[in-house]
Amino acid sequence: MSQQYEPVIGLEVHLELHLPQKMFCSCPAEFGGEPNTQVCPVCLGLPGSLPVVNREGVLATIRAGLSLGCEIATFTKFDRKNYYYPDIPKGYQISQYDLPLCRKGSLTIDVNGKSKVVGITRVHLEEDTGKLAHVDDRNESWVDLNRAGIALVEIVTEPDMHSAEEAVAYLKELKAILSYLNISDCNMEEGSLRCEPNISVRPVGTSTLGTKTEIKNLNSFKVVLQSVQHEIHRQSAALSRGEEVAQETRLWDEAGQKTVAMRGKETAQDYRYFPEPDIPPLEISKEEIETARASLPTPPKERRKALVEKGIPDYNAEIIVRSQGYADYFEACLSTYNEPHKVSNLLIGGFLQELNQRGISEEDIPIPPEHTATYCRLSEEGGIGKAARKQVLAALFDTGKDPESLVKELGVSQVEDQDEIGKMVDQVIAENEAIASQVRGGKTSAIMALVGQTMKLSKGRANPQIVQEILKKKLEG
Amino acid sequence: MSELWKLTSGDLHERFTSGAASAVEIVESHLDRADQVEAKIDAILTLDRDHVLAQAKALDAKREKGEPLGMLAGIPIGIKDNICTEGIKTTAGSRILESFVPPYNAHVIDKILAADGIIFAKTNLDEFAMGSSCENSAFKVTKNPWDLTRVPGGSSGGSAAAVAAGIVPLALGTDTGGSIRQPASFCGLVGMKPTYGRVSRYGALAFASSLDQIGPISKDVAGSARLLSVIAGKDPNDGTSIDQEVPDYREALEEEMFGLTLGLPKEYMSDSLPSSIREAVDDVVLTLEALGTSVRAIDLPHTEYAVATYYVVANSEASSNLARYDGMHYGHRTKAPIKNLAESFSRTRSEGFGDEVKRRIMTGTHALSSGYYDAYYLKALKVRRKIREDFETAFEDVDAVIAPTSPVTAFKIGEKIDDPLSMYLTDILTVAVNLAGLPALSLPVGFSGEGLPIGLQIIGQPFEEELLLTLAQGYQVETDHHKKWPQIP
Amino acid sequence: MKREDVEHVAHLARIQLSEEELQTFGAQLESILGYMEKLGELNTDDVEPMPYAVDVKNAYRDNPDHSPLPRDAALKNAPQLDPEGKFFAVPKVIGEISPNQGKSGEAGS
Numbered sequence A: 001m002s003q004q005y006e007p008v009i010g011l012e013v014h015l016e017l018h019l020p021q022k023m024f025c026s027c028p029a030e031f032g033g034e035p036n037t038q039v040c041p042v043c044l045g046l047p048g049s050l051p052v053v054n055r056e057g058v059l060a061t062i063r064a065g066l067s068l069g070c071e072i073a074t075f076t077k078f079d080r081k082n083y084y085y086p087d088i089p090k091g092y093q094i095s096q097y098d099l100p101l102c103r104k105g106s107l108t109i110d111v112n113g114k115s116k117v118v119g120i121t122r123v124h125l126e127e128d129t130g131k132l133a134h135v136d137d138r139n140e141s142w143v144d145l146n147r148a149g150i151a152l153v154e155i156v157t158e159p160d161m162h163s164a165e166e167a168v169a170y171l172k173e174l175k176a177i178l179s180y181l182n183i184s185d186c187n188m189e190e191g192s193l194r195c196e197p198n199i200s201v202r203p204v205g206t207s208t209l210g211t212k213t214e215i216k217n218l219n220s221f222k223v224v225l226q227s228v229q230h231e232i233h234r235q236s237a238a239l240s241r242g243e244e245v246a247q248e249t250r251l252w253d254e255a256g257q258k259t260v261a262m263r264g265k266e267t268a269q270d271y272r273y274f275p276e277p278d279i280p281p282l283e284i285s286k287e288e289i290e291t292a293r294a295s296l297p298t299p300p301k302e303r304r305k306a307l308v309e310k311g312i313p314d315y316n317a318e319i320i321v322r323s324q325g326y327a328d329y330f331e332a333c334l335s336t337y338n339e340p341h342k343v344s345n346l347l348i349g350g351f352l353q354e355l356n357q358r359g360i361s362e363e364d365i366p367i368p369p370e371h372t373a374t375y376c377r378l379s380e381e382g383g384i385g386k387a388a389r390k391q392v393l394a395a396l397f398d399t400g401k402d403p404e405s406l407v408k409e410l411g412v413s414q415v416e417d418q419d420e421i422g423k424m425v426d427q428v429i430a431e432n433e434a435i436a437s438q439v440r441g442g443k444t445s446a447i448m449a450l451v452g453q454t455m456k457l458s459k460g461r462a463n464p465q466i467v468q469e470i471l472k473k474k475l476e477g
Numbered sequence B: 001m002s003e004l005w006k007l008t009s010g011d012l013h014e015r016f017t018s019g020a021a022s023a024v025e026i027v028e029s030h031l032d033r034a035d036q037v038e039a040k041i042d043a044i045l046t047l048d049r050d051h052v053l054a055q056a057k058a059l060d061a062k063r064e065k066g067e068p069l070g071m072l073a074g075i076p077i078g079i080k081d082n083i084c085t086e087g088i089k090t091t092a093g094s095r096i097l098e099s100f101v102p103p104y105n106a107h108v109i110d111k112i113l114a115a116d117g118i119i120f121a122k123t124n125l126d127e128f129a130m131g132s133s134c135e136n137s138a139f140k141v142t143k144n145p146w147d148l149t150r151v152p153g154g155s156s157g158g159s160a161a162a163v164a165a166g167i168v169p170l171a172l173g174t175d176t177g178g179s180i181r182q183p184a185s186f187c188g189l190v191g192m193k194p195t196y197g198r199v200s201r202y203g204a205l206a207f208a209s210s211l212d213q214i215g216p217i218s219k220d221v222a223g224s225a226r227l228l229s230v231i232a233g234k235d236p237n238d239g240t241s242i243d244q245e246v247p248d249y250r251e252a253l254e255e256e257m258f259g260l261t262l263g264l265p266k267e268y269m270s271d272s273l274p275s276s277i278r279e280a281v282d283d284v285v286l287t288l289e290a291l292g293t294s295v296r297a298i299d300l301p302h303t304e305y306a307v308a309t310y311y312v313v314a315n316s317e318a319s320s321n322l323a324r325y326d327g328m329h330y331g332h333r334t335k336a337p338i339k340n341l342a343e344s345f346s347r348t349r350s351e352g353f354g355d356e357v358k359r360r361i362m363t364g365t366h367a368l369s370s371g372y373y374d375a376y377y378l379k380a381l382k383v384r385r386k387i388r389e390d391f392e393t394a395f396e397d398v399d400a401v402i403a404p405t406s407p408v409t410a411f412k413i414g415e416k417i418d419d420p421l422s423m424y425l426t427d428i429l430t431v432a433v434n435l436a437g438l439p440a441l442s443l444p445v446g447f448s449g450e451g452l453p454i455g456l457q458i459i460g461q462p463f464e465e466e467l468l469l470t471l472a473q474g475y476q477v478e479t480d481h482h483k484k485w486p487q488i489p
Numbered sequence C: 001m002k003r004e005d006v007e008h009v010a011h012l013a014r015i016q017l018s019e020e021e022l023q024t025f026g027a028q029l030e031s032i033l034g035y036m037e038k039l040g041e042l043n044t045d046d047v048e049p050m051p052y053a054v055d056v057k058n059a060y061r062d063n064p065d066h067s068p069l070p071r072d073a074a075l076k077n078a079p080q081l082d083p084e085g086k087f088f089a090v091p092k093v094i095g096e097i098s099p100n101q102g103k104s105g106e107a108g109s
C-alpha cells in the first residue's frame, strides 16, 4: 500500500490582553467602541509620538508565562518588526525578537485518555494592530485604530503535536489556563484569542520536517479541527502523488470545507528586527517574578481533579472548570445545597443554556449562587413541578428574585395532595372511559396515557409519581 | 524702541517684566525685522502674525493683572519645523508633511508656553533633519546671514539663520549628529546639544531615536542657559528622558572655571584643518589658560570610525522611523492611479521624500536587512561602544573636551550637494558626541579671513551641562564675537 | 551595487525608483555603503553592542499623561475618510498579506 504520513503541528496563539489601558499609551483597551475614538498621538503613530511601557502588560505576560511553566527573562527588551500595512500606523510593530519575556515552558494535554506534553518555545509581548474593513462596493478599505496598541501576548509551541485532535486539545487547555488569569476574555469569535497552526507532514519513520504551511484567521475550535484535518489530508495526498508542498499561508474556506492558498503570494518577508530605541530595556527582578507566581490561580486541571473526587462525572467537571468564574460559582452553590452531582448537572444543562441564550459570560453571572442552589434543590426535591422548571429558571434570570417566592408568585408549586390529585384522576377516568377499561382489562401499559392526561389537567404541577400510584389503585384495584 | 530685536533674550525679558516694553512692542520689532530680512534669508516656513500678536497681547494682559510671569516671558522663540506645535503646521521640511497640522504639542512646546515664551515662527531645516546645509528642505534654501551665497549649516539652519539675522533672539533646534552645533558655528551663535535624555523628545519628529536631542540656539550663552532651564527634565511620555533634577542653568554662568583641566583631541585637529580654524582654536586655548584652566592633548582613537558608525546607526533607525510616512493615516498620498496597496506606499513615498531622505532610508534599510545586519548595524553598535569608551577614558584625566565644531566654515550653496559622502564627512567632529550621548555646546570664537564665523565646541560628561555653560560664559566675558551682527545687504 | 540589490532595498523601503534613479542612487549607495565597510577593519569580538545612548532601564508609564483625542482631531490629517467620516479610508486591500492578521478583521463591528 501507499506511504503513510505523519503530521507535525505547531501552534502560534495571539492573546489580546484586556487591561485598563493600551500597551504603550494610556488609551482605554476596551473591545469595540465607536471607530477611532480610543486613539491618541501614540497609537495613531503620529509624527513625534513615543511609546512608554505599561507595567501591567509586562506583569500579565509574566503570569501567562509562569502558568505555562516558562522561565522568565531577568533582562528583556522590545524590538521593532518592520513592515507596511494600513493597520499598523507606524510602519512597524513593537514586538520582542531575541529576548522574549518568557521561554521554555510546557503544557500537558489529555487526548483519548493519554497525556502528552507540548513544549512552549516562547511567550512574548507585542502590540495589536488596528482593524481593516473591506468595503465591497467601493474601491477602498476602512481602518479603525481603536485596537491598535492594545497589549498582545504571543505564545508559540514546539512542533510537538501530531493530529488535529491534539492541536484542539492543546488549544482548549491553553484557553482554560489563560482564562483563569483574568487578563483576557479569551474569546475566539471576537478575536481576543487567535490561533495559527503550522502544519507539515513527513513519511512515518522519518525525522526531518517537511515543508510547512500556516493557516490564518481561525475563529473556533471546530474550524481549527476541520482545517488542520483537511490540511494534513491535502499535504499527504500531494506527497503521495509525488508533488511538493508549497510553503505558504492558507485560509479556511468555510463554504468549500477546505483550506485555500491566500491570493497574493507573500514574498519572502524581511522584517529587519532591531532593538526599539524608544524603549529602554527591562530588568525583571526575582521579587517581581515571585509576586507574579504567588498571584497565580489554582490551574483548571487541579480544580477538575478535585471536582471528580467529589463524585462529579468527568464530562461535567470539564465543562465547569473551563472558566474560573464558573468553577467558583459552582463551589459557591454547594455551600447552600451540597449535592455536587446534581448541581453540576444543572450548571452544564439548563443553566448554561440560559447563559448562552442571554449572552451572559460565565465570568459574571447576575444570579446569586444561593438562588441557583435553592432552585436546584426545589427541582430535585419536588418543590417545582417538572414542567415549570424551565419557566422558573427563566424567571430567575429575568427577575433575580429568590426561587421560593418565584414558585409562589407563578403558582407552579408541585401538587402532592392525595385528595386533590384523586379528584383530577377521577375526572380523567371519566373522560377517557375507553382507555380506562383497557387498563382494567389488563393492558397496564395504557396507564401512561392517563398519567399524561392528568398531568395536562394539572398544568404539569401534579407529582407524576403520585398520579400513577392513585391511577393504579383506582383501576387495578 | 525700534531696535528691540537687537536685544538678547535676557534683556528682552528684563524690559518686559519691568514694564519698559510691552510684549506687543517686542514682537512688532521682531516682525518688522522679519519683514526686512526674511526675503533674503529664507529662514522661516510658517509665521502667523495674528497668532504671534495674540500671544503677545495675552501676555501683556497677564502682566497687567500682576500675575507671576515665567522665565521666558516676553521672548519670541523660533521653533525648528520638526517639533510639533498644536494647530500650527509642522512639515519637517518635507513634501510628505506639507499640510500636516499636529493635534498636539511637543513636550518642549508645552514647557515654553508654560514659561510664557512666545511661539514666533517655525523655521526651515533639511528635510527630516537630514543634512548639514539646509539645502535639503523641500520648500526653500536658507542663506547664511553672514554671506548670502553660503549655507547656514544644518539641519537646524533655519533656526540658526533666524537668530543670526535678529528675527528671534532664541530658537529650538534638534541635534542628531551636530544639527544644532554646526549651524550655530556657521552662523556665529551659541548652540547646545544636551545630554541624551536631558530633554524630552516627545513631539520631535524622530530621525534617529537613540541620537536625537532638542536644544537651544541663542546669540549669547545666557540665552541657551535660560531656554535649557525651561525645556529640560523628565517627561512621563518619553521613556528615554531621565529623572534627574533640573538646575537653574543661569546659575552656572556665575561659576568659576579656575583649575579645570581641558582636553584637546589630537584626532580633531587634523592637518587638513584650515589655518583660520586652527588659529582660532589656538587663541581659545590661550584665553582659557589665562582664565586658569590647563589644556592638554588627548586621544580619541576611534574618531576615524565615527562618521561611518554614525551613518549606519542613524540611517538604520531613520529607515524605521520614517516608515510611518506612507500616506495611509496622515500626510501626502499619491493621486496617481495605483494597481495595488504596495504601489500606493511606494509612489506616495517617492513623491513625498527628497533625494537625501531616500538615500538615507535605503542605506538604513540595507544595513538592517537580512544578510547585512551583522556587518553593518550590529558592527556599528559595537564600534559605538568603543567610541563612548574613548570619551570615558579621556574624562578620567580631563573635566571637559574642547574641539572645533566643524572642520570647515560655511560653504557655498550648491558646493557639496552632488556629493553626499563628502557632505557626510564634514560631520566628523560632531557625530561622536551623539553616539556617546554626551552634552556639547558650540560657541563663536572668531571669524575667518572671509568674515565667516568659527565655532568651538565644549564636550562634557553626561549631565554636566552646567560645566559647559560655565566655561562658555567665562570665555564669552573675555571676548566680543557674540556681539557682532552680520551686515545683511 | 547590483541592480537587483538596489531594486530589492527600494522595495523593502517602499520607494519607487525611475530607471534613471536606479542608476544614480545605485552609484551613491555603493559609495556610501563602501565607506561604511571601513568598520570591518576594527576587531570588535568582545564588544557589547550599544543600541541605546544611555543606560536607563525599566522606564514604565506610571503617570499616564494623555487621554484619547476627539475623533475629529484624530482623523483631521487623514488623506481620505469613509463617507460618514468615522474611518481612515485607504486603497482597497486585495491580496496583500498582513503578517499579523491574515487578511481581514471586521472593523466597526
Ligand SMILES: [Mg+2]
Pocket: A095, A126, A154, C100
Ligand atoms: Mg506576532
Ligand SMILES: [Zn+2]
Pocket: A022, A025, A026, A027, A038, A039, A040, A041, A042, A043, A044, A149
Ligand atoms: Zn493611544
